[in-house]
Amino acid sequence: MQKIAQYLLSALLFALTVPTAQAETQYVTENLSTFLRKGAGDQYKIAGAIQSGDAVTVLDRKDKYTLIRDAKNREAWILSNELTATPSSKQENPKLKAQIQELTLKLNRLDGDWQQRTSEMQRRAKQAEEQSSQLLEQNSQLKRELEITKNKNRDLEAMLDAGKREIAIQWFIYGGSVLGVGLLLGLIIPLILPKRRRRDGWA
Numbered sequence: 001m002q003k004i005a006q007y008l009l010s011a012l013l014f015a016l017t018v019p020t021a022q023a024e025t026q027y028v029t030e031n032l033s034t035f036l037r038k039g040a041g042d043q044y045k046i047a048g049a050i051q052s053g054d055a056v057t058v059l060d061r062k063d064k065y066t067l068i069r070d071a072k073n074r075e076a077w078i079l080s081n082e083l084t085a086t087p088s089s090k091q092e093n094p095k096l097k098a099q100i101q102e103l104t105l106k107l108n109r110l111d112g113d114w115q116q117r118t119s120e121m122q123r124r125a126k127q128a129e130e131q132s133s134q135l136l137e138q139n140s141q142l143k144r145e146l147e148i149t150k151n152k153n154r155d156l157e158a159m160l161d162a163g164k165r166e167i168a169i170q171w172f173i174y175g176g177s178v179l180g181v182g183l184l185l186g187l188i189i190p191l192i193l194p195k196r197r198r199r200d201g202w203a
Contacts, residue, residue: 024058026068026083036076040065047076056083 034052037044040062050056050070056078060067065077 025055026058026066026085034078034082036068036074036078037065038076040067040077044077048074050078055087058083 034050036047036050038047054070056068056070058066058068059075061080062077064080066080066083067075067077068083069075
């Protein structure tokens with residue numbers, strides 16, 4: 001029984017020495033600095049100071065004081081109303097700067113992508129405009145060639161009609177000449193043949 005009593009006493013002392021509050025992270029408020037004390041009360045000596053915005057680990061709470069451990073591994077008591085669960089600007093500024101840098105990088109990438117797409121769209125628009133100009137020029141060229149071909153066709157048709165008329169006139173003249181020669185021969189031959197017969201009779 002004595003050993004059990006000693007064991008229970010040791011366990012009780014151990015429980016008293018261990019902080020009862022569960023460890024959590026809090027931040028010193030935005031005051032310039034806050035004093036740390038060696039005990040949970042104003043009567044205890046000041047053990048040092050801590051800067052505003054520093055993150056601390058809560059170890060225990062007693063009355064209006066809280067036992068904390070800071071980044072320098074110091075354990076001391078601080079007024080509970082000088083702690084807050086909200087990160088201070090000292091903690092948030094690096095995060096905000098990192099977020100700003102990340103957003104800036106994203107914006108730069110988006111801007112680069114947009115500029116690249118804009119450049120590609122401008123290049124395609126310029127290419128389409130050049131192709132359109134080439135097609136318009138080819139269309140104008142084809143229209144000019146078509147007009148020249150039409151003019152040549154009209155000239156050829158006119159020459160063909162003139163050639164047909166000339167051939168018709170030549171055939172008409174040739175036929176008239178043949179007819180005229182035939183008529184002359186028809187008139188001359190009868191006049192010549194009787195004279196020969198008469199000459200034959202005189203003989």
